[in-house]
């Protein structure tokens with residue numbers, strides 16, 4: 001973001017800053033909350049926790065926080081502030097209630113930890129009311145423009161890799177082909193990373209069209225090479241449907257194939273955050289308070305090439321990080 005950008009305003013002294021987590025929980029959200037709370041206190045600002053995301057903002061579920069409120073949470077998954085999705089926040093009347101509640105509670109600025117849906121709401125709230133808001137990218141999907149990694153992604157892929165390694169043992173022991181579904185909503189970051197890391201035989205992600213005939217040819221070729229088992233990673237959102245649907249389509253074409261389906265599901269969202277997620281959450285949480293103190297608003301704070309980077313909410317919501325095409329090739333080459 002350029003220095004003379006309209007996202008920088010002359011800022012009055014901040015006395016109270018609200019913090020909330022919104023959308024799907026992600027490991028590292030607690031580390032981010034801890035960082036926001038302690039960085040605010042360090043700067044003589046009173047942090048206020050808002051429970052259950054925008055729902056709590058609209059329903060005034062506020063709690064003042066102290067340094068000890070966030071003791072020992074850096075290693076915990078989930079979010080101590082709880083989270084929710086509130087589709088009604090698209091409506092102006094809900095945002096008007098939210099801003100009224102913020103003003104009534106003398107909250108001068110807000111940190112929103114969540115995904116692009118949460119940032120859309122934050123952008124509207126900030127611009128309609130000239131209210132200082134910054135966002136931190138918290139989602140396992142890694143689908144947010146303006147940051148190399150989102151808070152939670154590293155933990156999610158490590159959890160998935162651990163699970164798939166275990167599935168591999170059973171696949172090998174029983175000569176099975178497993179179709180393993182991983183999360184990611186409409187993006188294949190979790191799929192591609194876990195496929196490379198587990199040496200999957202095939203990878204199906206939304207960014208690439210999947211042809212079932214070619215997939216079957218490929219799997220048969222694998223069998224001719226005396227590979228008796230296999231792992232096919234299926235990311236959510238693929239154009240051929242879920243892992244269950246794809247496994248059924250393959251089974252219809254190769255009836256003697258012994259297939260199994262495992263959907264990893266929400267285990268990818270939970271658990272103690274990795275070191276990378278804790279450090280990312282801690283540095284970005286601190287940067288969020290520094291940004292608000294400097295008068296920066298209506299931006300998401302991410303990390304690009306190791307440096308803190310501000311991306312206007314509107315841009316973070318409109319754009320997407322592309323999947324690295326080279327990595328798709330690497331996944332394919334290494335599965336030969």
Ligand code: F6P
Nearest residue numbers: 024139140141183184185236269
């Ligand atoms: O955005 C995080 C995520 O876990 C996606 O990967 C997944 O598509 C979605 O949330 C699942 O949402 P829910 O928990 O509401 O079913």
